[in-house]
Amino acid sequence: MKKPKILILGSNFAGLQVARHLRDHVKEKDAEITVVDRRNYLLFIPNIPLEIFEDRDPDKTQLLPLIPIYEKDGTKFIQAEVTKIDVDKKQVEVIPNERPGSAIETLSYDYLVVAVGNKLAFDKIEGFSKFGHSVTDTYQANKLHKYLVEEYKGGKIVIGSARFNQGSKGRLDFIPTALAACEGPPVELALSLAHWLEKHGKGSAKNITIFTPAELIAEDAGENNVHKLLEIASGMGFSYVNKTEDITRLTAEGIEFANGTKLEAELKIVLPDWEAHSFLRNLPITDEKGFVITDEYLKNPDYPEVYACGDAASATVPKIGSIGHYQSYIVANQIAKDLGFMNAEEADKEKYRPEVICYGDMGGGKAFYIHANTWYTYGGKTEILNMGRSYYDMKVQFRHAYFMAGGKLPYSMWKFGTWLGDEI
Numbered sequence: 490m491k492k493p494k495i496l497i498l499g500s501n502f503a504g505l506q507v508a509r510h511l512r513d514h515v516k517e518k519d520a521e522i523t524v525v526d527r528r529n530y531l532l533f534i535p536n537i538p539l540e541i542f543e544d545r546d547p548d549k550t551q552l553l554p555l556i557p558i559y560e561k562d563g564t565k566f567i568q569a570e571v572t573k574i575d576v577d578k579k580q581v582e583v584i585p586n587e588r589p590g591s592a593i594e595t596l597s598y599d600y601l602v603v604a605v606g607n608k609l610a611f612d613k614i615e616g617f618s619k620f621g622h623s624v625t626d627t628y629q630a631n632k633l634h635k636y637l638v639e640e641y642k643g644g645k646i647v648i649g650s651a652r653f654n655q656g657s658k659g660r661l662d663f664i665p666t667a668l669a670a671c672e673g674p675p676v677e678l679a680l681s682l683a684h685w686l687e688k689h690g691k692g693s694a695k696n697i698t699i700f701t702p703a704e705l706i707a708e709d710a711g712e713n714n715v716h717k718l719l720e721i722a723s724g725m726g727f728s729y730v731n732k733t734e735d736i737t738r739l740t741a742e743g744i745e746f747a748n749g750t751k752l753e754a755e756l757k758i759v760l761p762d763w764e765a766h767s768f769l770r771n772l773p774i775t776d777e778k779g780f781v782i783t784d785e786y787l788k789n790p791d792y793p794e795v796y797a798c799g800d801a802a803s804a805t806v807p808k809i810g811s812i813g814h815y816q817s818y819i820v821a822n823q824i825a826k827d828l829g830f831m832n833a834e835e836a837d838k839e840k841y842r843p844e845v846i847c848y849g850d851m852g853g854g855k856a857f858y859i860h861a862n863t864w865y866t867y868g869g870k871t872e873i874l875n876m877g878r879s880y881y882d883m884k885v886q887f888r889h890a891y892f893m894a895g896g897k898l899p900y901s902m903w904k905f906g907t908w909l910g911d912e913i
């Protein structure tokens with residue numbers, strides 16, 4: 490008997506967790522699992538801002554090597570660029586990328602998991618490369634840190650997001666339309682940067698304006714939670730601007746918005762649109778923007794051997810890692826069920842229902858914790874906002890635990906973490 494082939498594209502939060510959780514149910518003798526990523530390490534993106542505002546280089550602290558993890562699990566890892574998916578032939582084309590010039594390799598699959606995240610569209614923001622800053626990867630974050638330390642003159646700072654262009658075709662009916670993909674980072678950034686400015690004698694919250702394309706920033710985090718956070722922020726001296734619609738241009742003088750307004754600023758820290766990768770566009774499994782369409786078990790309705798989780802899935806809104814991580818348990822359970830290694834009752838128990846769970850650094854050893862599922866069609870009743878030193882400890886300790894466990898957290902531990910966040 491030939492072993493079934495499970496191919497996982499992407500190995501950051503969503504892909505790594507699917508691969509690791511699957512091995513709990515499907516042993517090496519029972520299925521071949523292959524993971525493809527262009528990098529051979531996981532980048533712990535959520536803690537990048539915290540690292541630079543504590544004056545550390547995230548390149549040295551937030552990278553988890555993947556090869557020893559997959560070796561231990563008996564899972565094959567290929568470092569390569571995914572360039573094409575053919576869902577009718579059940580094949581994926583990849584180009585090994587350790588050295589330039591590699592020929593295209595074709596991989597076949599019985600089950601495919603798309604967990605490749607998104608492209609962050611900085612290239613669509615006019616003036617970004619010359620006048621913009623961000624924190625979405627170690628390069629951008631270190632560049633921002635260097636600017637703050639060496640060049641910042643104490644001028645005005647704007648922090649906010651470009652408009653998210655979400656797809657609608659085949660979208661689950663409980664997923665709302667979002668005008669920004671992920672607005673935890675701008676809120677967190679504003680708070681921790683204000684602390685950094687004060688600590689270094691370079692300013693305070695009064696230097697910073699937070700902006701959003703939407704009616705309310707981070708609206709997915711629960712209206713009451715956000716209003717409480719905004720009240721605190723305004724008391725600290727932050728300014729806040731909403732309904733900017735989109736970013737049209739960054740200039741030396743400031744930022745210009747699609748609603749026709751402008752803000753003067755020395756430092757422009759922006760989060761771009763989260764776009765689907767070009768190789769996902771115009772496929773029978775994706776919506777009009779290239780996000781993979783799924784049902785409540787993260788399975789494509791027309792190609793049931795194709796699953797998607799994390800930022801690449803149309804079901805993931807907002808685009809946050811905690812949702813992708815949670816979805817990965819469902820995907821692994823479903824594939825284990827399809828292969829006969831988990832009974833249907835157990836696997837189908839957990840259907841995807843989104844919740845926002847987020848720990849945000851506030852600087853000075855404090856953090857906020859948000860747990861909410863009240864956003865429009867999310868339809869839940871939970872709206873929790875907690876703040877303090879314990880939440881900072883949890884944010885930092887979660888990263889330690891995650892690295893120690895090689896990215897593998899049992900579902901019970903995941904639930905325990907949420908319970909702890911809610912209760913303490």
Ligand SMILES: Cc1cc2nc3c(=O)[nH]c(=O)nc-3n(C[C@H](O)[C@H](O)[C@H](O)COP(=O)(O)OP(=O)(O)OC[C@H]3O[C@@H](n4cnc5c(N)ncnc54)[C@H](O)[C@@H]3O)c2cc1C
Pocket residue numbers: 498499500501502503504525526527528534535536537538569570571572604605606607624625626671673674766798799800801808809810811812813846847848849
């Ligand atoms: C500054 C910042 C702070 C954040 N803070 C939080 C937070 O506090 N909490 C939270 O829950 N979320 C947070 N997020 C969001 C979170 O980082 C993402 O939602 C999460 O990383 C998505 O995980 P993913 O595995 O789906 O995709 P990604 O993390 O984007 O991983 C995709 C993987 O696919 C690989 N890949 C992509 N294209 C290809 C290709 N063509 N070929 C081969 N490999 C490819 C990439 O190398 C990568 O390893 C934050 C985001 C930012 C930018």
